[in-house]
Every structure is written in C-alpha cells, then in structure tokens.
Amino acid sequence: MDQTQLLKGVLDLAVLAVVQGEDGYGYDIVRRMRDGGLSEVGDASVYGTLRRLYAAGALTSYVVPSESGPHRKYYGITPIGRDQLKRQGDDWRAFATTLDGLLAGPVPHPTSQGASA
C-alpha cells in the first residue's frame, strides 16, 4: 500500500516521535524519518506539520544563525507535545494491534471449528 496514504493520519505522531529525543531543524527531521524507514515522506509535508504542531503548542522553535549559510530553524518538543505523543502513541499501538489481529487471519471460533472439521 502507498506509504503516503498511510502516513496522512500519523504524520504528527511520526514527527513528534523523531523530535522527542533531540531537537532538530526541518531537513534534519525529514532525514531522521526517512532513515527510520519512512522513505517516501515529503519534506513539504513535514515542514507544514512542524508548523502546525508548533501552532498547537506541541513544539517550540528557535532560530540558530549560521556563519556559513542561511539560518536554521530548530524544533523541540514541549510538555504538550510529549502528552500528545503518549496519547497518540497509545492510540496507534491499540490500532496496530487490532489491525495485526485482523491480518493474522480468522480468530478460532467454536462454531466455525465444527464447520471446518
């Protein structure tokens, strides 16, 4: 299945997940996500998501001037962000477990057992 379709619902979660350990600037975060396996994530989507999370208070941001190139804008997670990460992380795990269960095949059932025998 197309990864970008799947990502739409969980981009916030993915971004929060890669920022929780260490602050990062835009492309740095994209790189972490791609290195983590989300190879198809679009950078514009990530930058937009960063901005939205920042507006919601889940991220903080600061600009670091650079001697050799343009300034970098760093993002770091806030308590609100950690809270959101935990909540959405739990939701995701529950969802994934459910889906894993569905994918594992039909659950053994007394009636069906008899029928199949």
Add this chain to the structure above:
Amino acid sequence: MNTTELPVRPDVSAFVARVRELLDDLSDEDRLELTEGLEADLTDQVAEHGGAVLGDPVEYARELRAAAGFEPAARPSILRGGVGLGDLAREGVERWDRWISHPRVAPVWQGILVLRPAWWVLRAWAAAVVVARLVPGWYDYGFVWLPGVEQATALLILLVCVVGSTLVGLGRVWPGGSTAVLARTVLLLLNLGAILAVPVILGQLEQQSWNRYDDGYSDGQWDAGQGGLTNRGNEVCNISAYDAEGQPLTGVQLFDQSGRPLAVGCYDQQAVKVPWVLGDVTRWNVYPLGERDRPARSERRRADLTGAAFPTPDRATAPEVTNPLVPEPRSRDGRADEKEAEGKRSDREDGRSGGTAYDRRR
C-alpha cells in the same frame, strides 16, 4: 527574523521566493513561520541530492499549506467569474507559474522582478509627461525630460508621479492588494499605455532637442544680425585701415559685396563712439570711428566732443603689400616716385584720403 541574509544557491532562493509568493494570501506571520529556515533545509537537500530535488513550487506550496492546516489557496476572484474564460485564464496563470518556476527560468525571473522599481519610475515618467502636457502654456527652457513646464513644476510633477507609481507598485494604494477585475484591468491597460507611450515620448524628446538647437541657432543668428560685424566670432567695434604702402587711413568708407554699409554695432556704441555724418545722418561704416573718453548717453552730451579722438591704432604703419593686379608704382628707381609718394602722404595728412585704395586700383 530574516533567514535570507546569507548566501544561498540562486535556484534555492528563487524556489523559496516563488513558494513564498504562492503563499501570499496568508498573513505575513503565518507565511514567515511556514517558510522560515526553508532555505537552509532546501540547501541541505540540494547538497545531498542535487538541484533536481527542487520540484514544482506550486505543488510544494500546496503540500506545505495542506500539512500546516491552512485552507487551500483561494483563487483570485478575477478567475472565479466566467466559466470558459475563467478556466482558460486559470490554466494560463498556472502554466505561467510553472514556467517561471522552472529551475532554469526561475533565477532569470527573480532577476527581472528585482527590476520592478525601475519600471515604476519609468511609468511614472510617462505619466508625468502626460501631466506636463496638461499644464497650460509652454515653457521653452524647462526641464529637459519634461518639456514645456518650468523646472520646479516639472520636478514636482515627477516626484508626485514617482511616489504614486511606487505606492501602486507596492500595493499600498489603488488597486492595492485588491483583485477586483475592473481595477486590475484598468491598471493593466494603463501599464500597456505607458509601455506604448515611452517610444513616442522619446521620439518627441528627440524632436524637442532638435527644436531647441534650431531655436538657439536662429537666436544666435539674430544676435549676429543685430550686432553688426564680427571677426572670427568676436564683435568688431572699430576698424583701423592702412593703404597698400602701410600708411594709416582716415575716413575709409566700407561696403559689402551688395553695397550695404559695413557698419559696426557694439554695445553702447551710440554713447561711446563718434560717428561720421552724411548731412544730418550718422554713418557707422566710415573708419576709424572716433571714441569718447566717457560715455555720452544723451543727445546734449553727445554734442560735446571734449575728450573724443580717433583711437590710437595698435601699430603706426603696416607692412607694405602688393597685388599683381595693381601696376608697380615704379617706386624703386625714380625720384619722381618719391615725390609722388610724398604728395600722397600730404594728401592723407589733409584728411582727404578716404577710399584711397579704391582710387589706386583704378
């Protein structure tokens, strides 16, 4: 905060500039937040993956906008109206957007955008010329670039037009950020008018400068005509005449090839010179003219000749000259000749030698 102060690859800065442009319906704050640091991020990406990583800025801006949770870009209202024409225009605008976002074209387009202020000044000037034409009257020696009006007026008109044009260009005054069809169309037509007017105005200026030259030339000619005689550009105020033998002459009447008197006409001549007279008519073509030691500016004073005299010429005699058309005066060998010469000299001293040279030629 400005993130664009430090050097960035031109294709990256052009790309970011285009993305910012596509987000210009957002508030400045939102737009800044959304694109701050974008140069740095894209510079990194380009460094890692090459320039091809910069795709279509229209698509990029759309993705950025959507991910950040903003409404999709509102279509400018000029395109919203008609169905067929609107769609056509929208398609054209999108094609144009894509074209100027092309990695090869974008830097050039950015360069052209930088020249916009120059265009504002140019169209202001075109407008100023039109306004200057509406000012009643015509002033010949006005501001060169704004003919027909006085310097101060011209500068004022220019200043007002430049300020107005710049404010329109910056979107501060009409039609400003408005996307109303009528206002936009009128502005477009005015701009087209200015473009068409520039060569016409330039042609007229060319004509104008020629006219000025002509005027100056004929003024100069008129002055020369009034001024009497000139010699190598300088006014002639008096003439010292010598005959072929180099002796000074008094009372020489001069005429040009058409028989017109060769009269001098210097500044204040009536007051400082004593003319010759024919009956009661003054003759200014008889030389040398007497000179007064101080100007006499009234009829009564002019009657008083005290202190007036013929000027002392810059040399007492001139070298003797000959002409093949004039018979040798046999001056080298005979006493008779000496006598004759002496006789002539005494004639001159009597003051009756006017036109001596003329006589000799006969």
